[in-house]
Amino acid sequence: MPRNRPGALRAALRSQRPRYRDEPPPPRIHGLSARTSLAVHHAERHSPDYWYGRGSTDTALRNYRAFLHSPGPRPRYPRNSFCPACPGCALDDVREARDALADILPRLPPRARAELRRTVTPLDRRYLLLTLPDPLAERETPWWHRRLADGVEGW
Known part of the structure; x- marks a missing residue:
């Protein structure tokens, strides 16, 4: 009995897959390659943690950059977020944003x-x-939490 050629088997598998996506591809994270952005979105989607939603790493990275790149060499003081219980608002605090970046790295x-x-x-x-x-x-807290802070964001 003749056997099927490998190319014919792959062609049969290809025809069974849908040619469209249910959702558009995720946006690329500024400063990262497309492959890394896709890996980050995949890790966010499959994370069991409450704090990770779609785009939370991008938001954390943007907030971290914005805090550090304001003009002038003067010292900066991180501020607590106005609503630290919400996953979206918690990232307003640069220390929480750095926590989010530290938590996604091992994933x-x-x-x-x-x-x-x-x-x-x-x-x-x-x-x-x-x-x-x-x-x-x-001393038990991460090093980015052991910096002087000032007040609440937005006050």
Whole structure:
């Protein structure tokens, strides 16, 4: 009995797959490659964590950059978000945004993790330069929480 050629088997499988998507492709995250952006969106979609919605990593990265790239060399003081219980509003606090970036890193494949880490590392250096250490902060918290803060965002 003749057997099917591999190309014929693949063609049969291709014809069974739909040629359209149910939803449009996710938007690319500014500063990351398309492959890494897709890996981040995949990790966000399959994350069991309450804090991750679609685009939360993009929002966290944008907020982190915006906090660090305001003009002038003066010290910056992170502020608590007005509504820290909401996943969207919590990212207004730059420390929570950095938490979100730290939490998504282990969920990414190695190449995407390395690219996101290469993007975040210079921002971390700038954060250390522009913020002041808090001598009364607890040592168990991540280093970005051990910086002097001021007030509530929007007040």
